[in-house]
Amino acid sequence: MVRAGVPGRDVAILRASSGLHRPWVAAISAALVCAFLSSSLPDHQDRVFLLLAPLIPVLAVAMAYDLTDPMRELETSTPVSKFRIALLRASKPLAVAVPVTTAIGIVVPGLGGLAFVWLMPGLCLTVTMLLLLTWWTAWVTAGALAAGWSLVFGALVQQRSLDQLDSSGAQLVFAAIAVVAAAALIVRTKSIRLQGGY
């Protein structure tokens, strides 16, 4: 990793995160649950998949960020940015959650092109989560986003316009939100020192 240009201190953090298997396991388990539900409800498989899939990276980030860390108490009393640790750690379960969920979308019969539709809402929710984590705790943030996504999704189902998620317009809206959230995240992390959190 050092040869690939990753700073030595980031490598040390990633190496220390190797014991954090729970976010990893949670991401895969959530993807499998999503696959199981999608395949066992053939009449609603698209709804189940599109509702759950974008939330899998959110769950992975929440698990990586918070209470699953056995060294949390020791880390809390050090000056390093907890946000930086969280970002580095989130990269690991995300690297698993995204391809596995996409693969499941491809493998489960009947989902067709939906295997990729969830990616943009998933990205949007994940970046928004990282932004909100600069104010809220991981589980409050994850809960709020899951509730928000469920409301949006419910409204689309109610209006019988779920297929709009696949439209370029909707994908652009999600992409735009993700870009705005990412920009806000950069501003937020540069303008305040986040490492002082408890």
Place this chain on the structure above:
Amino acid sequence: MSTATAVLDGVSKSYGRTAALRTTDLELGYGVIGLLGPNGAGKTTMLRLVATSLPPTTGRILVAGHEVTASMAARTAARRCLGYLPQEVVFPRGMTAFSFLDYVAVLKEWQSADSRHREVLRVLELVKLGDRATKRIAKLSGGQRRRLALAQSLMGSPDLVVLDEPTTGLDPEQRASLCGILSGLAGTGTVLLSTHQTEDVAALCDRVIVLDDGAIRFDGTVVDLIATARGRVHVASLANPGALNSWRTGTGAVRSVGGQPGIDADAVEPTVEDAYLLLRAARQDNEGANR
């Protein structure tokens, strides 16, 4: 201006309706300060508050002049001045002693790899684990792991070192070695430690604080604490009636802590443990009388 390394000003901590630490005012200056108290007295809560690992419910906490309860920036500045040994340290799997300390050095913002590695080797030598640097932590004994956990708290020679039961799992030789390390630190900073070992307090501490039921019951020097028990510990052929604790010693005489001394009873010099037991008993008596 206060020379205290840490100040607790009206600090309390509650978990729901349970008060873990009642409103407390405290100044911690240079030296080794021991926290004594039974399980559930609030020792760990107080240590975690001082170590900025836990936010207080009320009050202000200052560490090295930084008001940790005021802002994130102040809290970060305070964290640069402290080392913390939690009661239990869970080590990341598969790491060596060196790589664990290197990780903690990263957390403590040591940027340069060279200076970081020098500091890791220094603290490893300090806790006499220099020859175990490349050993996997899983292969270390319980005492060695505890010393490794202690080593991380000493990294960077912080102004304030907060240690939650540092002597747990150490053999007498290792405890003696720890006393040497901590007394060395006390000359230039503050060491706040909790322990159940009253002999550690007697051997190490300039000042002792007794916590019980979330409140400070005694705060003074070890000599002052022992003085509270003077004339209340006896040896005789029989136990003092009403003694808190009594046992037959190797000489055949019975040593009694508290109670009414008999006619053949001789007062003996109390220990920190005697004083602590009497202090606890006095509080329980007061509580009983107030009910």
